[in-house]
Amino acid sequence: MSNRRFEMYEIRQVIVHMRSGQSDRPIAKSGLMGRKKAGELRAIALKSGKLDKVRSVPDEAVIAEILDVKHCRTTAVSSVYPYWDESTAWSQKGVQGTTIHQTLARNYGFGGSYSSVRRFLLGLKKDNVQATVILDFAPGEAA
Numbered sequence: 001m002s003n004r005r006f007e008m009y010e011i012r013q014v015i016v017h018m019r020s021g022q023s024d025r026p027i028a029k030s031g032l033m034g035r036k037k038a039g040e041l042r043a044i045a046l047k048s049g050k051l052d053k054v055r056s057v058p059d060e061a062v063i064a065e066i067l068d069v070k071h072c073r074t075t076a077v078s079s080v081y082p083y084w085d086e087s088t089a090w091s092q093k094g095v096q097g098t099t100i101h102q103t104l105a106r107n108y109g110f111g112g113s114y115s116s117v118r119r120f121l122l123g124l125k126k127d128n129v130q131a132t133v134i135l136d137f138a139p140g141e142a143a
């Protein structure tokens with residue numbers, strides 16, 4: 001298993017699919033892992049006996065022992081993070097991501113891509129979930 005780094009829960013999920021009898025093709029179609037890497041994982045899991053349905057599904061620590069731990073994805077700090085205050089303020093004012101990217105590049109020499117700004121802004125939206133209340137009125141009551 002090389003190149004892309006997977007989270008342990010992703011690997012565990014693929015093992016669960018393999019234990020249920022799925023081949024590598026449906027696993028790849030689901031987007032969990034490509035066919036080649038699924039085949040590599042299947043070979044490792046078969047060799048270590050982790051696809052045996054009699055045993056319980058291995059937890060993440062057991063999977064980490066079987067696989068090389070360096071394959072786990074680490075959380076990276078966004079390249080936009082040094083400009084957190086400016087980017088957050090602009091986002092709250094409704095400034096578009098493309099404009100934020102251009103301004104960061106022009107004013108601060110930001111070398112990151114637009115995609116990094118977009119991911120940063122998506123993270124801000126996830127953190128600022130707005131609660132809503134459903135107003136329920138009888139017919140004609142709100143008029």
